[in-house]
Amino acid sequence: MVKERSMMSHPPISQSYNNDLTDLQSSYRTTYRMLQKVQETAVTRGDKELINGMISDVQYAIEWMRTGICPGNRRGIERRAAYQREKLMDPSQMQTYIEQQHRLTPASVITEHQRDQLEHALSQLSSRERECYELHYGMCYSFQEIASLLALKKGTVQYYLQTAQKKINAVM
Incomplete structure (x- = not known):
C-alpha cells in the first residue's frame, strides 16, 4: 500500500x-x-x-x-521509412555475438570493462559498417534483408561486415 x-x-x-x-x-x-x-x-x-x-x-x-x-533527409535509408523500422539498441546487445567470438563471460553478465571495450570497438566503425554490423549480429538480419533495407547489394553488405569484423578484431 x-x-x-x-x-x-x-x-x-x-x-x-x-x-x-x-x-x-x-x-x-x-x-x-x-x-x-x-x-x-x-x-x-x-x-x-x-x-x-x-x-x-x-x-x-x-x-x-x-x-x-x-x-x-531525403536520401538513402531516410527515404525508406527507417524511422518506422528502426530499433534502438544498446551496445550490450552485441554481447552475445562478442561472447561467441571471444569466449567471454556468460551472456547474462557483462562487466563495465567489456561494455567500454565494445563501445570503443563499435566507435571505430564507419556509420554504414556499424549499421550493417548491428543489423546482422545484433538483430539477426540476413545479408539480403540488410541489402534490401539499406538499398545496397548483398555483396556490399558482406564487404561492410568483413571490414567491420576486421576493425573490431584489431581493437578487441
Missing part, C-alpha cells in the same frame, strides 16, 4: 518527458516569434543574415521535435 502511494505521487517518466518536450517546443515557438519581430527591425545586412540563420535553426529544431525525424 505504501508503494502504491509513493508511485502515485510521481508522474510516469513518459508523462514527464512529454511535459518537458511540450515546454521546450513552446519555448522554441516563442523564440521563433521573437526572432521574426527582431528581423523586421534589423537594419544592416549582417544583422539580417544572422537573424535569418537563427530563424532557420529554430525552425529546424521545431520541425525535428514535432515529427521526431531529422528534417531534410
Whole structure:
C-alpha cells in the first residue's frame, strides 16, 4: 500500500518527458516569434543574415521535435521509412555475438570493462559498417534483408561486415 502511494505521487517518466518536450517546443515557438519581430527591425545586412540563420535553426529544431525525424533527409535509408523500422539498441546487445567470438563471460553478465571495450570497438566503425554490423549480429538480419533495407547489394553488405569484423578484431 505504501508503494502504491509513493508511485502515485510521481508522474510516469513518459508523462514527464512529454511535459518537458511540450515546454521546450513552446519555448522554441516563442523564440521563433521573437526572432521574426527582431528581423523586421534589423537594419544592416549582417544583422539580417544572422537573424535569418537563427530563424532557420529554430525552425529546424521545431520541425525535428514535432515529427521526431531529422528534417531534410531525403536520401538513402531516410527515404525508406527507417524511422518506422528502426530499433534502438544498446551496445550490450552485441554481447552475445562478442561472447561467441571471444569466449567471454556468460551472456547474462557483462562487466563495465567489456561494455567500454565494445563501445570503443563499435566507435571505430564507419556509420554504414556499424549499421550493417548491428543489423546482422545484433538483430539477426540476413545479408539480403540488410541489402534490401539499406538499398545496397548483398555483396556490399558482406564487404561492410568483413571490414567491420576486421576493425573490431584489431581493437578487441
